[in-house]
Amino acid sequence: MAKMTLKLPKMATSMQNGTIVEWLVQPGDTVAQGQAIYVIETEKTSTEVESPFAGRITPLVAIGDLLPIGTPIAEIET
Amino acid sequence: MSDALSKEQAVGVYRTMARIAATDQRIQQGLAAGALQFQYYPCGGQEAIPASIAPLLNDDDKSVITYRCIHDIVAKGTPIREIIAEMYGRETGTSKGKGGPMHLSDPNNGLMVTTGIVGAGAPIAAGIALGEQMKGSGRVVTCSFGDGAANIGAVHEALNLAALWQLPVVFVCQNNLYAEYTSFAESTRSESIAGRATAYGMAGEKVDGTDPFAIHAAATRAIARARAGEGPTLLECVAHRLQGHAFGSEEAHMDADKLAAARAANPVKRFRQRLIDSGFAEEAALAAIDAEVAQEIDDAQAFADSSQAPAASELLADVFASVADIPEVGKRPVMSAASIPDSAGRKIMYGQAINEALDQALAADDKVFLLGEDIEDPAGGIVKATYGLSTKYGRTRVRGTPISEQAIVGAAIGASMVGYKPVAEVMIIDFAMVCMDQIANHAAKLRYMSGGRTSVPITLRMLTAGNIGSFGAQHSQSLECWFAHVPGLKIVAPSNAADAKGMLLSCIDDPDPCIFMEAMRCYFVPGEVPEASYRVPLGQAAIAKPGTDITIISYSWAMQEAMAAAATLAEEGIDAEVIDLRSIVPLDLPSVLASVGKTGRALIVHAAVEFGGFGAELAARIQEAAWGSLKAPVARLGARYTPVPFAQNLEAMHFPNAEGVVAKARALMKA
Ligand SMILES: Cc1ncc(C[n+]2csc(CCOP(=O)(O)OP(=O)(O)O)c2C)c(N)n1
Numbered sequence: 001m002a003k004m005t006l007k008l009p010k011m012a013t014s015m016q017n018g019t020i021v022e023w024l025v026q027p028g029d030t031v032a033q034g035q036a037i038y039v040i041e042t043e044k045t046s047t048e049v050e051s052p053f054a055g056r057i058t059p060l061v062a063i064g065d066l067l068p069i070g071t072p073i074a075e076i077e078t
Numbered sequence: 079m080s081d082a083l084s085k086e087q088a089v090g091v092y093r094t095m096a097r098i099a100a101t102d103q104r105i106q107q108g109l110a111a112g113a114l115q116f117q118y119y120p121c122g123g124q125e126a127i128p129a130s131i132a133p134l135l136n137d138d139d140k141s142v143i144t145y146r147c148i149h150d151i152v153a154k155g156t157p158i159r160e161i162i163a164e165m166y167g168r169e170t171g172t173s174k175g176k177g178g179p180m181h182l183s184d185p186n187n188g189l190m191v192t193t194g195i196v197g198a199g200a201p202i203a204a205g206i207a208l209g210e211q212m213k214g215s216g217r218v219v220t221c222s223f224g225d226g227a228a229n230i231g232a233v234h235e236a237l238n239l240a241a242l243w244q245l246p247v248v249f250v251c252q253n254n255l256y257a258e259y260t261s262f263a264e265s266t267r268s269e270s271i272a273g274r275a276t277a278y279g280m281a282g283e284k285v286d287g288t289d290p291f292a293i294h295a296a297a298t299r300a301i302a303r304a305r306a307g308e309g310p311t312l313l314e315c316v317a318h319r320l321q322g323h324a325f326g327s328e329e330a331h332m333d334a335d336k337l338a339a340a341r342a343a344n345p346v347k348r349f350r351q352r353l354i355d356s357g358f359a360e361e362a363a364l365a366a367i368d369a370e371v372a373q374e375i376d377d378a379q380a381f382a383d384s385s386q387a388p389a390a391s392e393l394l395a396d397v398f399a400s401v402a403d404i405p406e407v408g409k410r411p412v413m414s415a416a417s418i419p420d421s422a423g424r425k426i427m428y429g430q431a432i433n434e435a436l437d438q439a440l441a442a443d444d445k446v447f448l449l450g451e452d453i454e455d456p457a458g459g460i461v462k463a464t465y466g467l468s469t470k471y472g473r474t475r476v477r478g479t480p481i482s483e484q485a486i487v488g489a490a491i492g493a494s495m496v497g498y499k500p501v502a503e504v505m506i507i508d509f510a511m512v513c514m515d516q517i518a519n520h521a522a523k524l525r526y527m528s529g530g531r532t533s534v535p536i537t538l539r540m541l542t543a544g545n546i547g548s549f550g551a552q553h554s555q556s557l558e559c560w561f562a563h564v565p566g567l568k569i570v571a572p573s574n575a576a577d578a579k580g581m582l583l584s585c586i587d588d589p590d591p592c593i594f595m596e597a598m599r600c601y602f603v604p605g606e607v608p609e610a611s612y613r614v615p616l617g618q619a620a621i622a623k624p625g626t627d628i629t630i631i632s633y634s635w636a637m638q639e640a641m642a643a644a645a646t647l648a649e650e651g652i653d654a655e656v657i658d659l660r661s662i663v664p665l666d667l668p669s670v671l672a673s674v675g676k677t678g679r680a681l682i683v684h685a686a687v688e689f690g691g692f693g694a695e696l697a698a699r700i701q702e703a704a705w706g707s708l709k710a711p712v713a714r715l716g717a718r719y720t721p722v723p724f725a726q727n728l729e730a731m732h733f734p735n736a737e738g739v740v741a742k743a744r745a746l747m748k749a
């Protein structure tokens with residue numbers, strides 16, 4: 001079983017930063033691949049982001065902070 | 079030949095669709111996890127299109143595709159691990175990590191070009207098809223583009239040319255009903271793209287792009303036509319996009335109900351079920367395929383993860399065939415010493431020298447061919463540069479074209495990618511503007527974007543009518559600077575007949591795209607030209623007149639003014655050294671610096687507008703490298719900042735002339 005790190009994704013051409021405005025999961029939840037796990041807000045829009053992996057999720061960042069793309073935001077034990 | 083998919087083929091199509099979907103998902107997984115960060119164009123919904131055509135193509139059949147490419151490239155046979163590695167910018171990727179998600183190339187599997195410029199692949203596909211047609215290879219070219227691309231001029235030119243020449247190409251319009259954020263209906267009044275085929279005089283067919291049986295049947299007919307020499311087909315495959323334009327893009331502009339319906343009818347899942355329902359395959363067999371595909375994707379990911387980023391030396395590699403041709407200070411172009419035979423006093427005009435070079439190139443190598451507007455006899459070109467050649471070599475090798483500069487340059491690019499050495503005429507350099515995308519985004523960059531796996535050895539001849547009176551603002555420019563700003567182009571501007579011949583032959587031999595700038599002012603000027611075939615190397619300036627007091631650097635027709643000025647200056651006791659740069663790229667900076675080191679003064683003279691002209695670049699480089707030996711600031715004399723005027727008195731004022739050169743030189747001598 002591997003530990004996968006999720007980083008803040010680049011959701012649009014112009015995106016440099018984003019803010020997680022809501023976690024849709026609790027620490028320790030088991031998530032399915034494709035399940036919406038958080039809501040990200042960028043300059044333009046807010047979007048639900050789906051989990052790329054299935055497994056036990058641990059969010060690493062709080063909501064509300066402006067984060068550069070590539071910032072580690074969660075870990076998933078698959 | 080039956081156009082129905084056999085059981086075995088149908089299962090094969092499913093496997094390809096599953097491999098496409100899994101690759102697409104793996105990339106999106108990397109993007110969602112933030113491991114990959116780029117604009118990605120998913121292919122969900124369109125998997126069936128290339129998967130159903132693939133069984134009809136051989137490895138050496140060619141394809142030209144676009145940025146929304148994963149389905150096309152997987153179906154063409156490129157190993158998935160090389161695709162994933164390219165996404166991660168690894169040296170093991172299809173393009174050594176230098177192309178990226180929009181520019182995958184895999185010529186081993188016939189994947190020739192992936193372009194990020196909407197519609198731009200069509201002229202190149204036509205060119206590749208032209209090459210295969212001339213070879214008589216029986217190969218076919220497929221060219222994918224979107225419904226949005228169908229409204230691009232380059233596609234129109236390519237369709238017309240392909241129909242005119244009955245080229246073996248299948249234009250596959252993948253109509254996913256949207257172009258970025260604009261729907262099909264908002265882009266055209268045409269009910270279908272395929273319906274336009276009739277107007278071009280080619281076959282057209284529209285099919286359900288989610289139905290492998292329908293796609294395969296139509297593609298069978300189209301490919302059979304192409305292989306039989308019956309010309310191109312415009313095959314429209316309609317398949318609703320299953321997501322926004324790019325990964326993460328909003329979907330607000332898409333009809334929500336139709337999108338939901340299309341998703342519910344996911345073509346991969348639907349085809350899987352259909353195979354089971356129709357008794358083509360057992361669930362277990364398909365599950366086994368799914369498991370193999372999952373393993374292949376995991377292996378591909380591991381391959382990418384364990385691969386290295388490209389070495390630093392890759393930065394400069396593949397701009398040209400040779401790194402030495404990159405015009406950077408201190409790098410002298412490597413070339414063999416020019417051994418020019420004796421002219422024995424034989425004099426011909428510059429224009430005749432060009433004709434002679436083309437004639438000798440055509441005679442020496444059957445891979446050389448010419449194309450352009452009006453180049454065939456009896457016209458033989460607007461200034462007779464190609465006169466007599468179509469009569470001597472036939473209209474296959476000296477081919478007149480419609481007035482379609484994008485198609486002309488694209489055809490040259492495509493044919494060069496499959497072994498030809500095309501010499502395309504763009505008539506007047508000002509017309510290069512209408513095909514600049516083919517030149518600057520494609521000819522110049524394909525070697526680099528493919529990590530050196532493809533090359534574009536073409537010569538583009540262009541004429542300027544500057545300073546001969548009466549051609550005005552749109553036929554008289556000197557645009558070398560536009561080309562010089564695009565890494566990957568060689569730019570040659572001969573001033574005399576001997577150089578015109580020897581450098582044109584060098585351009586035709588050269589492995590890189592060459593812009594060969596001809597000047598009407600020089601066309602009817604005679605010069606001593608050896609009759610035999612010879613080469614004047616690119617990147618080697620000539621000392622047209624030796625001197626000690628000031629270095630005057632020029633090229634093309636402005637050399638006439640520079641030489642006249644040097645004669646006047648000599649009468650005043652000023653001994654100017656005149657350097658004919660001959661090529662802008664490669665740039666013989668060492669010869670310039672050697673001269674300026676000796677004279678301490680430099681004056682650059684060119685016909686192009688002085689502001690932002692190539693003289694600025696050269697002046698800066700001289701200043702940086704020769705500061706210590708300069709006795710005066712480096713000076714420039716170019717054309718005034720105006721469009722080229724028609725009235726002769728104004729045109730004369732616009733362009734630099736000998737008097738102006740003399741005045742500048744005198745001023746520098748006093749500094
Ligand atoms: C010449 C050009 N204009 C605009 C763009 C920006 N652009 C990228 S994709 C796209 C939409 C193209 O739509 P379509 O041809 O239908 O292909 P699809 O993306 O749907 O596969 C546009 C406008 C571009 N890359 N090139």
